[in-house]
Amino acid sequence: MLAELLQANESALDRVVRDAVGIGLLALVFVGPKSLLGLVGIVPLTTVLLGSCPLYTLFGISSCPVKKA
Numbered sequence: 598m599l600a601e602l603l604q605a606n607e608s609a610l611d612r613v614v615r616d617a618v619g620i621g622l623l624a625l626v627f628v629g630p631k632s633l634l635g636l637v638g639i640v641p642l643t644t645v646l647l648g649s650c651p652l653y654t655l656f657g658i659s660s661c662p663v664k665k666a
Contacts, residue, residue, distance in 0.1 A: 603649040606659040612648070615641040 607615070622638025625631070644650045653659060 605648040606653040608660040611660045
């Protein structure tokens with residue numbers, strides 16, 4: 598069941614962008630305004646590690662290239 602829920606649905610480019618956004622947001626906690634709002638960066642970093650975005654799954658979106666049979 599968990600494998601169905603967390604199917605890979607992010608392309609490599611999508612993961613790179615999420616990684617950059619997550620690191621950028623987390624940097625706000627330590628550098629700059631030092632706001633705890635930067636902890637929101639944990640969300641995109643978690644989706645990068647999982648390779649699956651729950652919102653993509655919910656809406657049936659996938660940025661992964663189509664696998665040929």
